[in-house]
Amino acid sequence: MNINGIGTVFTRGRGIENFEEALIEGWVPPFQQSYSMLPDKSLPVYRVNKEYIVDKKLLKKTRRADKFSKMAVLAACDAVADSGLGADEIESAGIILSTAFGPHATTFRFLDDIMDYGDDGVSPTLFSNSVHNAAASYISSVLNIHGPTLTLTQFKSSFHQALILAELWIKQKRCNNVLVGSVDESGDVMQYICAKKLETAKDGKIRPFRFAPVSPAVPGEGAVFFLVSKQDRYKEYCTILSVTTGSSLINETTPDMYILDANGMGGDETGYLKFASSGAIITGYAPVFGSMLTGSAFNCAAGALMLKKQIKYKSPVQDNPHSVNLCLKTEPADIDDIICLNNTCNGQTGAISLLRNVDELFSR
Amino acid sequence: MNIAITGIGIISAAGKGINETLATFRSSAANTGQVSIFHTDLSYPVFEVKNFSSSSLQKNSQRTIRLAMAAAGEAAAEAGLADNLSPYRVGVCLGTTVASQLNDIEFYQKYRSTGTGPPEPVNRYLNGNLAEAVAQKFKANGPSVTVVNACSSGADAIGLAAAWIESGLCDIALAGGADELNRVPFCGFGSLGILSDSVCKPFDRERSGLNLGEGAGILVLETEDSARDRGVEPLLFLSGYGSAGDAYHITAPHPEGSGLKAAIKSALDDAGINSGDIDFVNAHGTGTKENDKVEGSTLLKIFGPELKFYSSKGFTGHTLGAAGGLEAAFTAIALKYGWIPASPGFQSIDNQIAISPITKITPVKGNFALSTSLAFGGTNAALVISLG
Amino acid sequence: MEEQQGNSLPEIRKQLKKLLVENLALEDINPEEIKDDEILFGDGLGLDSLDAVEIVVILQRNFGLEIQDMEQGQKIFYSIETLANYVYENTRE
Numbered sequence: 033m034n035i036n037g038i039g040t041v042f043t044r045g046r047g048i049e050n051f052e053e054a055l056i057e058g059w060v061p062p063f064q065q066s067y068s069m070l071p072d073k074s075l076p077v078y079r080v081n082k083e084y085i086v087d088k089k090l091l092k093k094t095r096r097a098d099k100f101s102k103m104a105v106l107a108a109c110d111a112v113a114d115s116g117l118g119a120d121e122i123e124s125a126g127i128i129l130s131t132a133f134g135p136h137a138t139t140f141r142f143l144d145d146i147m148d149y150g151d152d153g154v155s156p157t158l159f160s161n162s163v164h165n166a167a168a169s170y171i172s173s174v175l176n177i178h179g180p181t182l183t184l185t186q187f188k189s190s191f192h193q194a195l196i197l198a199e200l201w202i203k204q205k206r207c208n209n210v211l212v213g214s215v216d217e218s219g220d221v222m223q224y225i226c227a228k229k230l231e232t233a234k235d236g237k238i239r240p241f242r243f244a245p246v247s248p249a250v251p252g253e254g255a256v257f258f259l260v261s262k263q264d265r266y267k268e269y270c271t272i273l274s275v276t277t278g279s280s281l282i283n284e285t286t287p288d289m290y291i292l293d294a295n296g297m298g299g300d301e302t303g304y305l306k307f308a309s310s311g312a313i314i315t316g317y318a319p320v321f322g323s324m325l326t327g328s329a330f331n332c333a334a335g336a337l338m339l340k341k342q343i344k345y346k347s348p349v350q351d352n353p354h355s356v357n358l359c360l361k362t363e364p365a366d367i368d369d370i371i372c373l374n375n376t377c378n379g380q381t382g383a384i385s386l387l388r389n390v391d392e393l394f395s396r
Numbered sequence: 397m398n399i400a401i402t403g404i405g406i407i408s409a410a411g412k413g414i415n416e417t418l419a420t421f422r423s424s425a426a427n428t429g430q431v432s433i434f435h436t437d438l439s440y441p442v443f444e445v446k447n448f449s450s451s452s453l454q455k456n457s458q459r460t461i462r463l464a465m466a467a468a469g470e471a472a473a474e475a476g477l478a479d480n481l482s483p484y485r486v487g488v489c490l491g492t493t494v495a496s497q498l499n500d501i502e503f504y505q506k507y508r509s510t511g512t513g514p515p516e517p518v519n520r521y522l523n524g525n526l527a528e529a530v531a532q533k534f535k536a537n538g539p540s541v542t543v544v545n546a547c548s549s550g551a552d553a554i555g556l557a558a559a560w561i562e563s564g565l566c567d568i569a570l571a572g573g574a575d576e577l578n579r580v581p582f583c584g585f586g587s588l589g590i591l592s593d594s595v596c597k598p599f600d601r602e603r604s605g606l607n608l609g610e611g612a613g614i615l616v617l618e619t620e621d622s623a624r625d626r627g628v629e630p631l632l633f634l635s636g637y638g639s640a641g642d643a644y645h646i647t648a649p650h651p652e653g654s655g656l657k658a659a660i661k662s663a664l665d666d667a668g669i670n671s672g673d674i675d676f677v678n679a680h681g682t683g684t685k686e687n688d689k690v691e692g693s694t695l696l697k698i699f700g701p702e703l704k705f706y707s708s709k710g711f712t713g714h715t716l717g718a719a720g721g722l723e724a725a726f727t728a729i730a731l732k733y734g735w736i737p738a739s740p741g742f743q744s745i746d747n748q749i750a751i752s753p754i755t756k757i758t759p760v761k762g763n764f765a766l767s768t769s770l771a772f773g774g775t776n777a778a779l780v781i782s783l784g
Numbered sequence: 785m786e787e788q789q790g791n792s793l794p795e796i797r798k799q800l801k802k803l804l805v806e807n808l809a810l811e812d813i814n815p816e817e818i819k820d821d822e823i824l825f826g827d828g829l830g831l832d833s834l835d836a837v838e839i840v841v842i843l844q845r846n847f848g849l850e851i852q853d854m855e856q857g858q859k860i861f862y863s864i865e866t867l868a869n870y871v872y873e874n875t876r877e
Contacts, residue, residue, distance in 0.1 A: 069511030088812070095809040096646075096834070127641070134544070139497050142580065143504045151437045151583045153844055156837045159584030160646050160772070164496060164544035169773030172643045178658060180639035181775050182552055183544045185496045187525055193541045200559040206639070206662070221498070221507060225518055277539065589837050589854055648833050 033199050033260045035269040035336045035386075036209075037115025039107040041085065042254030042321045042330065043078035047110055051330075052337055055345040056362050059319045062236045062250050068220050075223050076236045078252035078322030094170045096157050100135035104167035104215045105174055107255035111211060112175060115259040115268060119176065125259075126179040126207040127168050128197055130190035130214045132325035134164045137219035167215060179207040189374060190214065191328045192382040195275040198260050208265075213257030214326035226251045230296060230323075237349045238323060240294040240316030241356060243305040249296025252322015256329040258336075270339035273369070273385040287385070288367045289344070289359070291331045292316040293374040295323040303375040308356040313367075315359040319348040328374050332384050335370040339388045342367060397637065397666050399558050400623045400630030401615050401781070403475030405467035405572075406725045408611030408712040409443035413470055414729060420711055421737035422757065427711060428595050428607060433459070434579045440591040443609030443713030444577055458520060459610075460495035461529045463718070464574035467612035468530055471570065475616040476628055479534060484622070486536035487566035488527045489557035490614070491549025491573035492717035495526050496542060499580045526574060538566035547680070548639075548769040549573050550613060550720025551777035555637035557617055567622040572721025574612035581716065582608055588647065596683030596714075597741035598707035599692050599753050606682040609713020613721030615728065632728045635669075635764065635782045638662025642774030648686055653694030655776040656768065660698055663766065663778035671699050674780075675762030676736050678727040680770050681707025681753070682714050683741065687770055692749035695768075706753045710740025720769040720777060727767040727781045734760050791876060797868040803842050808835050822864045836861055847871050 040047065043062070044054040062076040085091075085102040090109050094101060112122055139162045145154040160166060165183040172181055180201060184193060191214045198210040226232065226249065233239070233248030240247075260272065292308065294301045295318035308314045321330045338344055344365040352358050367388065374382035404414065409427040411417040420427065428441040433449075445463065472479070500517035507513035523529065527540040539560055543553040550573025557571035585591050585608060592605035615634075623630045640658035642650035649656070664670060677699065679691055695703055708726050715722055730736045739753030763783045770776050801815035804824075808831065824831045824839075831839075836854065839861055843849040849871065851857045860870045 067511060069507065095811055133498065134496060136498050139499050139580075140504060142584070143499060143501060144508075146501065146579070146583055147505060147508070149845065151579070152586060153841065154583045154587045155841055156584070156587040156589075157834060159581075159587055160834060162497070162580075162584070163493065163546050163772055165546050165771070165773045165775065166646055169641075169646050169775075172641045172774065173645070176643050178641050178643050178655065181545070181641045181773075182556070182639070184541050185525065185544050186528065186540070186542060187522065188528065193539065196539070196565070197541075197556060197559065200563055203563065204559060221504070221513075224507065224511075224513070228515070228518075278537075587837060587841065588834075589840070645832065646834065 033202055033263060034265055034267040034271050035258050036261050036265065037111040037259035037268065038333050038336060039110025039114060039257045040333055041080060041103040041107045043080055043252060046084050046106055048114055051333060054320050055317060055334055058346060059237060059348040065223060067224060075227050075232055076250045077218050077223060078250055079218050080253055090174060093174050097170050098135055098138045098161045100138065100215060100217045101161065101167040101170045103255035104129060105170050107213060107257040108171045108211050109174060111257040111259045117209060117259060121209060122175055122177060124179050124207055125177050125209040125211055126201050127171055127177055127181040128194045128210060128212040129168045129183045130194035130326060131185050132187050132190055132216050133222065134185055135162055136222060137217055138162045140221050187325055188376050188380060189277045189382040191326050192275050192277050192384065195272065195384065202262055209259060209261045211257055212260055213255060214329035215255040216253055216324045216326045218251050218253040223251060238295050238319040239349055239351050240292050240318055241352050241354065241358065243301050243308065243354055245300045245302060247294065247296040247301050249323035252324050254321060256333050267389045269336040270389055271387040273387045275384050277380065277382045279379060286310045286312050287369040287371045289313040289315065289370045291335050291370060291372045293328050293331055295327050297323040297325055298376055303379060305354060307373055308354065311357060313344065313359050314356045315347045317348060328372060328382065331372045335372050335386045338367055339370060339386055397558060397635050399561055399617050399634040400620050401632040401634055401728055402618055402623050402628050402630055403471035403616030404725045404728055405469065405471030405614045406722060407445060407463055407466045408715060408722060409445055409609055410711040424738060424740055426595065431577065433577060436579055436582060438582060438586050440586060440593060441595060441607050442577055443607055445610055458495055458524050459576035460492055460574050461524060461526060463576060463610065463612040464490060464526060464530050464614065465533060467614040468534065468570050471614045471616045476626060482535040482537060484568050485538050485566045487538035487557055487560045487569040488531040488536050488540040489543065489553040489569060489571045490527045490530060491543040491545060491553040491720060492526045492575050493544060493546060493549065494575055494578040494581055495524065496544045501579065530570065545775050546771040546773055547716055548720050548771035548775050548777040549717040551724060551767065551769040551779055552639060552720065554615060554724055554779060555639060555777065558634055558637055561617055561619055568616065568618040570614055571617050572614035573718040575610055575715050575717035577608060577610040590684045592683060595741060596709055598681035598683045598709050598739060599688045599746065599749060600742045601744040601746040603683045603685065603688060606684050607713040609715045611712060611715045611718045611722055613718055613725035615724060631784055632732060633782045633784055634779065636663040636667030636780030638666060638778045640776055644774050647772050649690040649770055650774065651690060653690045655774055656691060656694045656770060657698065659776040659778040663780045667780040669764055673764045674699065674766050675760055676765050677703060677705035678723050678767040679705050679707045680768050681709055683709055689748055691768065691770055692751050696751040701751055703751065704754050704758055706736055706739035723767045723769060724779050724781065727765045730760055731765055731781060731783050736760060793868060793872045796871050797864055800864060800868055803846060807842050808838060818864060820864055824861055824863060847875055849874055
């Protein structure tokens, strides 16, 4: 299937052009976020400012939505706009939203209500928004999408499973187009848990090429949506050749480039080294968008952009203790295929294999 | 679609396992009571699974996971599979709602007042993704996904697993849903004004809301070849799945049932049958004004006034993420044993719905049945199950 | 009897308008621009069933009032005027 449109909402703003600018600009320092309960303690976080999720027109139908849902709606709407697909085609599209932690900030606000007002004094709106599929529901309502809709939650490979399902729905002819994406948010409690469980990067830099059992993280948040379509539609960005999860990659051929999901949040990162030593160009963009278990989606967006534009974006943090073939400069490049690689701490691998728009290649 | 159902596992307030559940269906015994597994000031009746407290070994495992394990164990045993599924390519696809959330009140209470919280609830949560946990226990090494589509999660999980099997991603799948009774949705549904003070009355004129329940309904799905290779001759089949959205409201269903209509059509098309081939419908029938009105009138439009249908919510309560799995399991069991139960709680027809569920045990004559699930957020799912 | 802040009918109307805008996230609406006889649902303010149950919570938290069932609620929630009258009648000394 093909990627025809992409929408992103993340720490530097909204829109695929904005995402590309961030890739070109490279690393910028994160916010230092203090905890509500322990104001003398703080954590570096790549958070999404409120001003990036304001859109009077698109969010008119979502006045009650929380931050999680607003990020999802805007990324999804932008993916549709980016694809150029009309309202009549979108109406029968499917929606698949993957998340690791769901709208937990709203869940905790609901728990606040239980504690402050009692079991019979809670807000029904807060509860409705805390249900994981609320975001997908808002997307379908805003875009008037009547196709199949599914929200899935996994800590490992959630975006990969979402892509696999999108392809199955298209093959089964349940729909010709699917809005498939990932959303995750930060929040006070999540930051506390990250501080307890992870090594947070004191200088604010995620180091994807350390390939160590423990690597520094900077929690992030955001949403990415892709409008994917049947193989015979015009390929705006690139083709998704395959998506695999498991203990070994199906395609053992070394691609032109590996984008590594290493971000300090997925546990032991030593397993990436064998791919990084393959001779392919190596890069990883988590230092731009932050550590998220659903970060694969952002790296996939970077890969799609590179194939479309035939540019390679420099690795934002270039610490390279293992001297791998790191992408050091942003410059034009001849790239045919990219694999976005996720290697979890138990040796499981998730791989998204992207292929250049071949029609464009032959038309030159 | 033609995927064998070789095992069924169920646990709910109606019983642990198929035999207990069928006995409850026959006797129409009342299973409601006050909540006992957590403290609350709310007094709405619920359908709790009785005598399901944890042993000391299970203390660290969430109730939802233990419910799922119970049902998955029964299903796997019926399918002739042991606890260790590693010799096969097995996927696990389960739906849930509460189990997917970090919502431990004790943890948050401590965090809120001191800025630190006990690590055990967090670790339980991080190790407690439903499908991942069940896959690990059964050593299933295929794909695993937890579906969180509110009340249609279980049915959508079954549809997703079927897609995996059809495409060859795995040969066997444990698919369905599980959910525990929990204070968070109890408070939430209470605030929405849709919990009833008495036992629910699906489709009845005097219905006044739903009762929450808990449980798990899990099927073993596999290719016919895989079943026969293992010496199992399949009797039941998953023949169709349909899913469609209302695009209407975050909690209320579309008044014309547009999403449900589309989901049913898609499932019938998937099965290569038409509405006249369906012998009965296991309806979602929660007992709320809106759901039953929309679902009932949509079923009437599609299947006509002679349709045999029932809701099992009067036996199990609304089990949220487990509902679609239990509904599918009950549908399959009804085909296998040849009868469907009276729809508990129904006495008087609602003229706005203009169709009544069955009021006595009824034999099943045909080979095809439909199970429908309508979810918060406007997702609608339909499954066609058949006798081979 | 001296009218206290929030006890007179006009004060209650003003307070309710502000509470509705804040709690129902009516972002584009200025509370002062809401008419006293504005209808809450349908073509008026355009509120829906989820807003209705949220208003129940607003009344509980801000005025200590309980709506026993939503049929009663439907009449009370018809307009700003009916809502304000209900609060006024049930909270004045």
